Amino acid sequence: MSTQNTTAFAHLQSLLDRIPLTIAMQAKLTEYDGSQLAMSVPLAPNINDKGCAFGGSLASLMTITCWGLVELAARERGYDCDIYVGESTVKYLQPVWGDFQAEARLAGKGGWDIFFATLANRGRARAHIVAEVPGVDGKPAASLDARFVAKRRTIAA
Amino acid sequence: MSTQNTTAFAHLQSLLDRIPLTIAMQAKLTEYDGSQLAMSVPLAPNINDKGCAFGGSLASLMTITCWGLVELAARERGYDCDIYVGESTVKYLQPVWGDFQAEARLAGKGGWDIFFATLANRGRARAHIVAEVPGVDGKPAASLDARFVAKRRTIAA
Numbered sequence: 172m173s174t175q176n177t178t179a180f181a182h183l184q185s186l187l188d189r190i191p192l193t194i195a196m197q198a199k200l201t202e203y204d205g206s207q208l209a210m211s212v213p214l215a216p217n218i219n220d221k222g223c224a225f226g227g228s229l230a231s232l233m234t235i236t237c238w239g240l241v242e243l244a245a246r247e248r249g250y251d252c253d254i255y256v257g258e259s260t261v262k263y264l265q266p267v268w269g270d271f272q273a274e275a276r277l278a279g280k281g282g283w284d285i286f287f288a289t290l291a292n293r294g295r296a297r298a299h300i301v302a303e304v305p306g307v308d309g310k311p312a313a314s315l316d317a318r319f320v321a322k323r324r325t326i327a328a
Numbered sequence: 329m330s331t332q333n334t335t336a337f338a339h340l341q342s343l344l345d346r347i348p349l350t351i352a353m354q355a356k357l358t359e360y361d362g363s364q365l366a367m368s369v370p371l372a373p374n375i376n377d378k379g380c381a382f383g384g385s386l387a388s389l390m391t392i393t394c395w396g397l398v399e400l401a402a403r404e405r406g407y408d409c410d411i412y413v414g415e416s417t418v419k420y421l422q423p424v425w426g427d428f429q430a431e432a433r434l435a436g437k438g439g440w441d442i443f444f445a446t447l448a449n450r451g452r453a454r455a456h457i458v459a460e461v462p463g464v465d466g467k468p469a470a471s472l473d474a475r476f477v478a479k480r481r482t483i484a485a
Contacts, residue, residue, distance in 0.1 A: 226412075238383070261417075
């Protein structure tokens with residue numbers, strides 16, 4: 172990671188450390204390569220009554236990973252934004268019997284250029300983000316398709 | 329509530345007490361009238377970095393309330409089922425600045441008859457459940473539209 176990426180990553184961790192539910196879930200940032208963000212949790216605090224992953228934890232981890240991706244992408248470009256999830260669809264495809272990870276990326280192949288051009292011009296922009304929790308046999312255990320809105324606050328120093 | 333409803337309600341509470349994330353959220357069953365189930369949480373354990381309700385908490389509370397509704401409806405009819413969420417769409421419509429509640433009900437006007445006839449005949453059935461978190465001005469702050477699957481284990485004693 173570049174120094175700017177590392178600073179943005181540390182800032183995101185500090186935001187996550189202020190959200191009680193991500194603390195309760197023991198959610199950790201695990202990987203960021205500039206286009207995909209991964210976060211992971213242990214099963215124990217995210218288990219349901221049947222002994223597998225609680226649906227709320229799967230949805231929450233995918234949502235927060237998508238949100239974190241937008242936050243990182245904005246901050247490493249010098250933007251300080253309020254970022255909100257607007258709408259999301261979650262598919263629960265396989266039960267998850269162990270620790271799990273969510274991987275989030277921008278949907279489509281266009282990259283962030285239009286998003287940041289819109290954010291620069293209008294002060295707000297929408298992003299379509301997708302996430303998956305990898306399951307067995309190379310298939311996702313859960314997936315999320317979400318729309319986020321970023322509103323620019325100021326240009327970060 | 330009838331005695332059977334009260335027993336089903338107590339059983340649901342005992343299931344919720346085994347899910348760490350609902351404990352962390354401080355989620356409580358608040359009302360059940362035979363067709364709608366409500367659950368509530370305080371804001372503090374469900375707050376985000378901006379001081380309003382965390383999206384993951386809104387989604388989780390609506391999901392668990394829908395799940396609880398299917399669990400209650402099944403149990404008060406003597407069915408012991410594994411109940412899974414299959415797919416859900418969440419809309420985040422207003423920020424939530426205080427304690428909040430989710431209210432879940434069966435979608436449509438047909439009632440539970442087809443669902444339980446299918447469950448009796450085939451051992452599994454699908455239910456379409458909707459939930460809302462009431463917001464200001466009589467409008468929802470968030471809504472969820474979800475598909476659940478119930479699989480019969482045994483007929484409860």
